[in-house]
Amino acid sequence: MKAKGFTLIELITVIVILGILSVTALPRFMNLTQDAHDSVAHATFSSFESAVNLYHSCWIASSAPGHVKDLTCFGSGEMDSTITGYPLGQDTATSGSDIDGEVLKGSNCEELWHGLLDDKFQLAIHSDAAFTAENDIIYWYSAKDVTSPDTHCYYNYISDNPAKGQENWQMRYYPGTGEVTVGKATLG
Template sequence: MYSGSLTSSIAKTKGFTLIELVVVIIILGILSVVALPKFLNISQDAHISTVKATGGAFKSGINLAKAVWATRVGSGPADDLQVFGTGKDGELDFNDTGWPAQHWETADSKGDSPKLDNEADCISVWETIFEGDEPSISEADSSDETDYKANYLSPERCRYDYSANTNLSISYNSIDGSVTIDSDPDS
């Protein structure tokens, strides 16, 4: 008989009281209120990181192209300088200061120092720097689904808007070679 009462007292001590359950629920509620906003921003943070990484790669490519120009040309403009690979796709035009400034030659511009002057030039620099691979790009008013949209900004500047969030962009100034990354999604 003694063992029977011991078993019933053990059975009574198993489980949680109502107060313990309420305390656990309150703690879980507080944790979800604190942690939930962090998880909601993960997608936005991923887009920002993508643009920063792409901008860093673009800046590195621009600097590498400048180094090729400095090694092979040294001063003044250069047309169709082989920067990457062996084909026509790896050629860039450089302005007087040695920064990539692709341009489409016309009868009027023959002999001028290359400079960016339209969206096609911006796309050409982008595709050459990334060797035609991802991330994809198209003109700003294009309906193509690409990672970035190219915009020409006068004078001699390009802005590459991230298609998933147009408040995120990469800008390139061919006058001084600067690459800036606008990663403020609320601007």
């Protein structure tokens, strides 16, 4: 009579092989969540940059000189431009000695995000209270005059790690030139 099934040696060999595979594959699978967050951040920031370029192309095609209020050929037609033709925000008219299209305010950064992207991200102004699991992006701005090379909005993707002082993906948008940069940054 022939025995059917596995021998003890075959069973031990299979268990050892499965153990080796799990030890080598486990670290890779543990990083999948972070890889997914990195991909979301990069894809979103790339979409923002593409939208900036589309907006600027629309501004060029409209033959508009300088600042344009409510550029109609882009999106819902509610985005205003800088004097150089890049998106600045909604209702960017200024008062006093400021020239329309030359002043960046903190509220413009959120208007830019929602005016250029159609997404479900929860944005919050950069403050201590913003570092919560409910928020995906923390934003604010640096400088005011868009003709200054330092003037930019920054957007930090904190959905993967909302703790204050952690390194996250950051995008900076310079409305005077339309430049978009992406890198790692730590917000305090």
